Amino acid sequence: MTVRTVPEPVPGLSADQQAFREDVRSLLASTEVTEELAELAARPPGEEPVLLETYRALGREGRLAPSWPVEYGGLGLGAVESAIVTEEMALAGVPDDVHVLGVDIVGMFLLAEGTPEQKRAHLPALAAGERVATVLFTEPGCGSDLSGLATRAEPDGDGWRLYGSKVYNMKSQYGEIALCAARTSDGPVAMHGITLFLLPLRSPGVHVEPVPSMADECFGLVAIDGVRLGPQDVVGRVDDGWRLMNELLQLERTGIDFHGKARRLLDLVVERAARAGRLDDPVFAVRLAELDARLGAAHALAWEMVHNLDREAPDPVASAMSKWYASEQFRPILDAGLEVDGVDSLLSRWDGEARSTSRYEADYRMAPAHRLASGTSEVMLYLIATNGLGML
Structure with a gap:
């Protein structure tokens, strides 16, 4: 897959934060990482990516959990830098389950509520990419x-x-x-x-x-x-677990990860459409432009949620909106991709006749999960209707 997405500009980033993004981007473009991602793309059925060298490469530089204190393997930065890492990983096509589970959820709970002994025992290994937590x-x-x-x-x-x-x-x-x-x-x-x-x-x-x-x-x-x-x-x-789950899980719903994955997928569709000459079709080109505009809106909304976190003023209702809106973009993007490649897009990359870099079929199978992860679309709409609009 040759596509390498460039993220939309983010208003309000400092020069240091821009430099941090470039640094993370360079790490993810290193030979060590790109070779591992190529190996992952070619892995046989049944083999899963787990302790990636990519995670270790980020962890060695404190980039895997940059908002964590230095004593626990981070850089003592903030929510913006964490979101930059999440976005860049998604744009680069790095599998993120280990990061989401270990750093974004388990690590977040330990930082917020863990004892000093629990933090010392687990956080450094998670930040280094050396331990899997679920x-x-x-x-x-x-x-x-x-x-x-x-x-x-x-x-x-x-x-x-x-x-x-x-x-x-x-x-x-x-x-x-x-x-x-x-x-x-x-x-x-x-x-x-x-x-x-x-x-x-x-x-x-x-x-x-x-x-x-x-x-x-x-x-x-x-x-x-x-x-x-x-x-x-x-x-x-x-x-006290119910309160903790309700308060802390809301903090993962910025929509940044969903937007990054959707952006990478749309750029792949555009790349294939260009090769197939479909961009000369004004009807199809307008459709892609509309999808691009929707992702631009999802990106702006997601980054507003990140800045809310950085200001320590999270908005649970707006976060539900952001998560819902970003994850609902996958289906129309996948539908557009099917029109570009037709039945060829449904060939598994393990099929001898599939494109050598094809991941589209796998993305199509994965699409329902985006509406379920981090809170289902239906639950997000319920939160918006009840807590935001007072409808129920």
């Missing part, structure tokens, strides 16, 4: 409504024993730790009594098996049978 929230009986989770933490001396099942999580077969939500007490309100734990995934009593999906990367089913955890494994306060 998230165990969703269960077979509850999806977006985490108040219905049934995994239990039963008292055992000064600690607990965990029992339950988690599903549709990513990278658990490779992870060392997981941020796991479990019920520690019952009450009349379902949201109460949930606690967050750091669960060692390689402990006796943890069984992980793959759950096939349409995407190249599989989900995981994690069965937890009596794993003992102590007070040192609790993240935040006991029974």
Whole structure:
């Protein structure tokens, strides 16, 4: 794939932040990274990218988690620099599940609520790209409504024993730790009594098996049978997990990652349309221009959310709007791409007759996930309608 997207200009970036972007961009354009990405594109079915050398290359320079304190492997910068890394990784086509799970979610929870011992034990390795951490929230009986989770933490001396099942999580077969939500007490309100734990995934009593999906990367089913955890494994306060999940997960919904992936995909469609002579068709050219304009709007909205975070003034409703709008752009972009290549675009890159650099078919299979990750489109619309418009 020859396309290499250039991001739209971002108003309000300082000279240092512009230089930081160029530095990250140079790292991602290095031979070490581009060769690894080429190897990943050619990997056979069933092999997943996990501990990428790309992550280690960023981690060595403190670029993987730049907003984290220096003592934990970061650079002590802010939300803008974190967003720059996320955007540049998406534009370069770097698989981001390990980064999103380990840095953006588990790392964020530990920075906000972890003990000094938890931070020292896990954050430096995550920031260096040397450790995989994942998230165990969703269960077979509850999806977006985490108040219905049934995994239990039963008292055992000064600690607990965990029992339950988690599903549709990513990278658990490779992870060392997981941020796991479990019920520690019952009450009349379902949201109460949930606690967050750091669960060692390689402990006796943890069984992980793959759950096939349409995407190249599989989900995981994690069965937890009596794993003992102590007070040192609790993240935040006991029974306070619902509040933490609701407050902190909103911070990942800027839309930057979704926009970057959609921008890369649209630029690929435009590149192929140019080769096929479709840009001479005014109807098709206008359609692509409209898609480009929508992505420009998504980019502006996403960066406004980033600046809100940098000002420590997040807007949950606007963040839901940004996430929803950016992730809803994938389907019309993919539809346009199908018109360019026709049935050839549906050939897997493992097919001998497919284009040597084709990833379009994989992108098409992955498209539904964008409407689900970081909160489904339906949940985002619900948040907008209730919290923003007061409709329900």
